[in-house]
Amino acid sequence: MxxxxxxxxxxxxxxxxxxxxxxxxxxxxxxxxxxxxxxxxxxxxxxxxxxxxxxxxxxxxxxxxxxxxxxxxxxxxxGLEASGMDGLNWLHFAETISQHTAALTQQHIAIYPPGARSSLVCKLEAARLGKTYNALEARLAGRAYALGAFSAADVALGQALYMARHFVKLDAFPLVAAYYKCLSKREAFKRALPEADETRLYVQDYYEAINV
Ligand SMILES: N[C@@H](CCC(=O)N[C@@H](CS)C(=O)NCC(=O)O)C(=O)O
Structure with a gap:
């Protein structure tokens, strides 16, 4: 099992x-x-x-x-293996995105009292997250998926974007936005979303930079 x-x-x-x-x-x-x-x-x-x-x-x-x-x-x-230099790089690039999301989740949601949150860390992490979108935008030029055909790398990156867009919107990155839109239409993606009655980590669609 x-x-x-x-x-x-x-x-x-x-x-x-x-x-x-x-x-x-x-x-x-x-x-x-x-x-x-x-x-x-x-x-x-x-x-x-x-x-x-x-x-x-x-x-x-x-x-x-x-x-x-x-x-x-x-x-x-x-046929979903992400292997070889390119495959492993882009599969694991999801974590380069997600480390910033984790820091932003901590700052916007997890740290109490809210006065202990840092607007400086929020701005820095959001800027660094934006740089990862830039890298993905460049990779997606001429490609529908990170490795050409749909693979585990897209599951990793698509999920990383699912979390990250709560802090940095995708709109300014047209290829990344279109990529995420395409991935989020997959049945398997939709089935992995929270159930209707499940407690969510993100209660807002988007968290503005905080000013403390
Ligand atoms: N590199 C690990 C990170 C795992 C991780 O930090 N998971 C978070 C959720 S995204 C967690 O369980 N956090 C609970 C905690 O830190 O207490 C992975 O990709 O599995």
């Missing part, structure tokens, strides 16, 4: 999307995005108490992009 430990609107969504792309049978364990991730039972699956954790083939994969690589290689018939 494949079992995915998941929190809505987090990096575990990448793995959920990929599992749906592959049409596999699996269970989802939905966690709250809170201290329960540090419960000893969960720490036995993920050493830092984060999501995702994917129980599969008698082991656990606890890095989202490793999970995408593993799943794509496990199912070569789906």
């Amino acid at each position: 494949i079992r995915l430990h998941h929190c809505a609107q987090t990096r575990s969504m990448r793995v959920l999307w990929m599992l749906y792309e592959l049409g596999l049978d699996f269970e989802i364990v939905r966690h709250g995005f809170d201290k329960t991730l540090r419960d000893p039972a969960y720490l036995a699956l993920h050493p830092a108490g984060r999501v995702p954790a994917l129980e599969i083939d008698g082991g656990v994969i606890f890095e989202s992009l490793a999970a995408l690589q593993y799943l794509a290689a496990r199912h070569p018939e789906a």
Whole structure:
């Protein structure tokens, strides 16, 4: 049995999307995005108490992009592998995007009291996130997908954009905006979105830079 430990609107969504792309049978364990991730039972699956954790083939994969690589290689018939220099670079570039989203999520949502948030860090991280959009914009010139054909790299990058656009809009990056629009129409992407009654990490579509 494949079992995915998941929190809505987090990096575990990448793995959920990929599992749906592959049409596999699996269970989802939905966690709250809170201290329960540090419960000893969960720490036995993920050493830092984060999501995702994917129980599969008698082991656990606890890095989202490793999970995408593993799943794509496990199912070569789906043709989703992102391998070689280009494939690995663009698959893992998702994390270059997401590290800024994580910092911005902390600043705009997680840090309490709100007075402890930093407008300087918000502006810096948003500017650095914009630079990653620039890099992706250049990569997408003449390409519908990061590697030409749809692959695990697009699942990773599309999900990274899904989170990132809460802090830096895609409008100023026409190729990235069109790419995200195309990816977000995929059935597997839509199935990986939060359920109607699920607690969301992002309660706003967009978070303006804060002034403290
Ligand atoms: N590099 C890891 C990052 C995992 C990670 O930090 N996940 C976040 C959600 S996006 C998390 O679980 N945060 C909970 C916490 O920090 O307490 C991956 O890609 O799987």
